[in-house]
Amino acid sequence: MRAIEDDRFIRGDVPLTKRDVRVYILDALDINAAERALDIGAGTGSVSIEMAMRGAIVDAVETNAAGINLIKENAKKFGVNINTVNGMAPDAIPNITYDKIFVGGSKGNLKEIIKKSYDLLKDGGVLVMSFILPKNFAIALETMSEFKIVESTLIQSSNVNKIGMMMANNPVFIVRGVK
Secondary structure, three states: OOOOOHHHOOOOOOOOOOHHHHHHHHHHHOOOOOOEEEEEOOOOOHHHHHHHHOOOEEEEEEOOHHHHHHHHHHHHHHOOOEEEEEOOOOOOOOOOOEEEEEEOOOOOOHHHHHHHHHHHEEEEEEEEEEEOOHHHHHHHHHHOOOOOEEEEEEEOOEEEOOOOOEEEOOOEEEEEEEO
């Protein structure tokens, strides 16, 4: 299954994880049908939608009410079900066990989110996070000492526009942990 093009999502002013980055995130998550997945800081729901399209049962936590509405609109557009939770993580995270967790936003609560994610992950479960701030990347690596496997990657991508000019995207740190 190919990743969805960015322009197919209903956007508004809410952040969207770009397609080039989603491809890597979804590979790192390795979603299987019927797995329980969580998207923290879900924004427009682009990662949630792609997880659900791969057969996962998805919960999406987002603080922004406009984001919650966009997640619902995008879920309807793509014909998937997403359980949305409007609130601040880690407190708003449902207290259930997950196979896969993605963190796209943390609003300053990264350490607490990582610790709660670890507690909610099944053994062998996967936590994937993306960051544009080097500070958050460092915090993540420092906080993940209990994970069996920790991998990190920096993605830098550019797109060629209609006249042939390279348009750079922000570099994004990806961290993957296996419990």
